[in-house]
Amino acid sequence: MMDRKIILASQSPRRKELISKIIPDFEIMVDASEEKTKGGLTPEETVRFLARQKAENIAKKVSDSALIIGADTVVSIDDMIFGKPTDEEDAKRMLRTLSGRQNTVCTGIAIIDTSSGKIACDSVTTNVVFKELTDDEILNYISTGEPMDKAGAYGIQDLGSILVEEIHGDCFNVIGLPLCRLAQMLKTEFDYKIL
């Protein structure tokens, strides 16, 4: 069943850890070119577009038969899209905005089969409910360094776990890769079965 080579087109250590939960053997390939989004897209369209770009950039370089998986995640609230914070002030601004409210995490997945050229794209949305944060909690969280490389300035999988009261949707989506949907796409679109 798990016959073809899987290539993860992402440099995220969290995506690497997530995919290894369900697929023991895979490769990682990363393209140096900066992903560029188009204007006027919704969060769902943005992440699908960027996921596809990441997968296509790698597909160009791969000559043998493989399934290439690209993914991109954004956090949004009130029509604002939050990427990674540029500095600690930016992280503070993001966390103050998220405090006591619900934000939306959206991950796009694109899978390309290099042998057939087939492409499948989808996106998964999870709602994340933050507890009310004090300014002390925000500053102490920032001082751990954890927010700085994370979209939306939080990581639910570590200390950020205590900032999140509940989620509605796929929890792995919040970390960067919705495993259930990924497995379903691999099975139904590419006949690649994990179980």
Added chain:
Amino acid sequence: MMDRKIILASQSPRRKELISKIIPDFEIMVDASEEKTKGGLTPEETVRFLARQKAENIAKKVSDSALIIGADTVVSIDDMIFGKPTDEEDAKRMLRTLSGRQNTVCTGIAIIDTSSGKIACDSVTTNVVFKELTDDEILNYISTGEPMDKAGAYGIQDLGSILVEEIHGDCFNVIGLPLCRLAQMLKTEFDYKIL
């Protein structure tokens, strides 16, 4: 802030991993005596009762100042409570029951301050929506061995991730310890601040 000794009264490797995300230094103490529940309790009452029993069994043995954390988790569906499966047939029965439906994971937390004798108990409930499973998927999942030591015969944190379409509530609760509520109890009841 993180001044007192923390003792986790649980032998679960998953709870150990979860608590280490938010508290770097803690000890583990386990009592050999079998926990006994009372009849006629709801899942919430059951897990609070067992969590308190675990914490109290350890508190009896600790003479210095410490916060002792006990926890217990059950999975329930249709008023049936699922603990760990007794054998593969039992796991098959559980997974067939969970397929395509929503189950409820409930974790009780009890914290005892050995210096004051104060006890705080609470429970957290998360709803877990399973995708429709084929018999092949159930048998293949059981053959990995993963279900056998898990309440409800699944572990969302590993391969079981691809069985779960979405959750509603705290995702760490599903693994065995709701970190956000635990941190909140430590802060408000015992003035022990993590952030």
